Amino acid sequence: MKSGIYQFLVGCFAALGSFLFGYDLGVIAAVVASDSFKSLFLKTNADSRSGTVVALFTGGCFLGALGAGYSDRLGRRGTILMACCIFIVGGIIQTAGVVIAMLYLGRLIAGIGVGFLTMIIPIFQSEISHRKIRGRITSLQQLFNALGQIFATWIGYGCYVTWTGTGNSKEWRIPLACQMIPAIFLGSLIYLFPESPRWLCDHDRADQGLINLARLHAHGDIHDPYVVAEYALIQSQIAEEHAVKHKTYLDLFRTWPNLRRTIITMMIQASCQMTGISAIQYFAPQIFSQIGISTSETLMLSAVNAIIAFAGTSVCILVIDSVGRRPLEIWGSAIMAATYIINAVIIKVFPSNSTNTGAHWAFIVFTWIFNFVFFITSGPLSWAIPAELFGTALRTKGVSVGAMTSFAFNTMIGQVTPIAVSAIGWKYYVVFIICNVTNGLFFWAFLPETKGLHLEDMDALFQESLTFVPGSKWRPSPHEELGTSDTTSPCEPSGYLGMKAKDNMAEVPGVEQVENSNIKEVQSL
Numbered sequence: 001m002k003s004g005i006y007q008f009l010v011g012c013f014a015a016l017g018s019f020l021f022g023y024d025l026g027v028i029a030a031v032v033a034s035d036s037f038k039s040l041f042l043k044t045n046a047d048s049r050s051g052t053v054v055a056l057f058t059g060g061c062f063l064g065a066l067g068a069g070y071s072d073r074l075g076r077r078g079t080i081l082m083a084c085c086i087f088i089v090g091g092i093i094q095t096a097g098v099v100i101a102m103l104y105l106g107r108l109i110a111g112i113g114v115g116f117l118t119m120i121i122p123i124f125q126s127e128i129s130h131r132k133i134r135g136r137i138t139s140l141q142q143l144f145n146a147l148g149q150i151f152a153t154w155i156g157y158g159c160y161v162t163w164t165g166t167g168n169s170k171e172w173r174i175p176l177a178c179q180m181i182p183a184i185f186l187g188s189l190i191y192l193f194p195e196s197p198r199w200l201c202d203h204d205r206a207d208q209g210l211i212n213l214a215r216l217h218a219h220g221d222i223h224d225p226y227v228v229a230e231y232a233l234i235q236s237q238i239a240e241e242h243a244v245k246h247k248t249y250l251d252l253f254r255t256w257p258n259l260r261r262t263i264i265t266m267m268i269q270a271s272c273q274m275t276g277i278s279a280i281q282y283f284a285p286q287i288f289s290q291i292g293i294s295t296s297e298t299l300m301l302s303a304v305n306a307i308i309a310f311a312g313t314s315v316c317i318l319v320i321d322s323v324g325r326r327p328l329e330i331w332g333s334a335i336m337a338a339t340y341i342i343n344a345v346i347i348k349v350f351p352s353n354s355t356n357t358g359a360h361w362a363f364i365v366f367t368w369i370f371n372f373v374f375f376i377t378s379g380p381l382s383w384a385i386p387a388e389l390f391g392t393a394l395r396t397k398g399v400s401v402g403a404m405t406s407f408a409f410n411t412m413i414g415q416v417t418p419i420a421v422s423a424i425g426w427k428y429y430v431v432f433i434i435c436n437v438t439n440g441l442f443f444w445a446f447l448p449e450t451k452g453l454h455l456e457d458m459d460a461l462f463q464e465s466l467t468f469v470p471g472s473k474w475r476p477s478p479h480e481e482l483g484t485s486d487t488t489s490p491c492e493p494s495g496y497l498g499m500k501a502k503d504n505m506a507e508v509p510g511v512e513q514v515e516n517s518n519i520k521e522v523q524s525l
Helices: 003-014 016-033 035-041 046-068 072-095 100-128 134-138 140-163 170-178 180-192 197-202 206-217 225-244 256-273 277-282 284-289 295-323 325-349 357-376 378-384 392-446 455-464 495-505 516-523
Strands: none
Touching: 003 016, 003 100, 003 134, 003 140, 003 180, 003 206, 016 035, 016 046, 016 072, 016 100, 016 140, 016 170, 016 180, 016 295, 035 170, 046 072, 046 100, 046 392, 072 100, 072 170, 072 180, 072 197, 100 134, 100 140, 100 197, 100 378, 100 392, 134 140, 134 295, 134 378, 140 170, 140 295, 140 378, 170 180, 197 206, 197 225, 197 392, 206 225, 225 392, 225 455, 256 277, 256 378, 256 392, 256 455, 277 357, 277 392, 295 325, 295 357, 295 378, 325 357, 325 378, 325 392, 357 378
């Protein structure tokens, strides 16, 4: 099997953790809309309670992401296994719920498990990937999120049309129970796959790190030129990081290069939520009812929307490593703002008592366009970019802060949306219009392009490049000192660490050409 395909498949399996997140995002709309659930739990304070059911899950995700920042000693696989166990406990409590407090507790615990998973999975994916396909593999996080939403929405829709009006709690218990199946599968089999080579090297297990690096990139050949070059670069960065011993949350804010990365990471995650995607995912029946679309039709349309999300993420995987991260974020924000403007006008002109079928379909189509663009751009990039910005020492902490930001905003959206939609209707859309515009401006001004860079190049990028990005011509600086051209060979270490790693590679024949065959192999993916 080609090494690029093997990395891709390992990334796919790990992304089952994101499947759980997507499933929970998609299933809750059908659950809170079901007759049985309403009669049991939402007879009083319906808006507040439904918002709390959603918000406690994302609040749990916040706690899980915070805890994941301290899970480094467990390794990437150990953290995934622990998260699956936590998630299963939460799923059991939700499914067995007989009072609203059980739903609250189950959602909170399941959210903690998902918080661990969504933080650690893109880190694991980025650390096992060749830089030429790293964007594709880390975007699998969002692809499987979308796949989870497809399963959730269609299962939820099927249970709704089967048991609605019967008072049978299977209408919502079955969708909640199904979420535990992939968690059991992922937790049971994760140790069959290699641990991150970078994590092993960082924890004094360099020999096993070299073996895993070779397994991932060269069919187990530890003498492969690419493996030797990459191993030397990893070791150089880790030695530098161990010398300064910067591994705490506070270190994310002590220096401008680290603070700059942290601000970008937090902004990427906050902006993702403030596109308005979570409002649509969680409360589609209530939002669509503003234009006169029934709950049954809305759940079916949400199921179609999930398929569109999967298609959008598939497009992202195809283009992210050629187009780059920066253009996708900028143009995606502009298009999403435009779709929200149009839908806000439609809701204002054609309220829920309108019988204009054309307006209904226009609203649906522009919601689908928004969803498609989101899953090409902001959705997958909100996980792919933070996972590659930090060095090995601070990667877990940095991505953790980003994930906590995402879930904090997600929790806020989940709590506010049902109340805001009822209170101000179409005016709520203005919030997301403004946010999408300002998101695009921020990315244009401050987001550097990371396409094609080594993970070990990121320190040099944020130390040497301009904070205001437009017009910047930054490239890893010591190319001339390394005796290379501007088009540094694909696996030649670059930047400050490249000079240190070069001494370790000097005696290895063929490193100066650096696995051109390996590059062709991963590009063929």
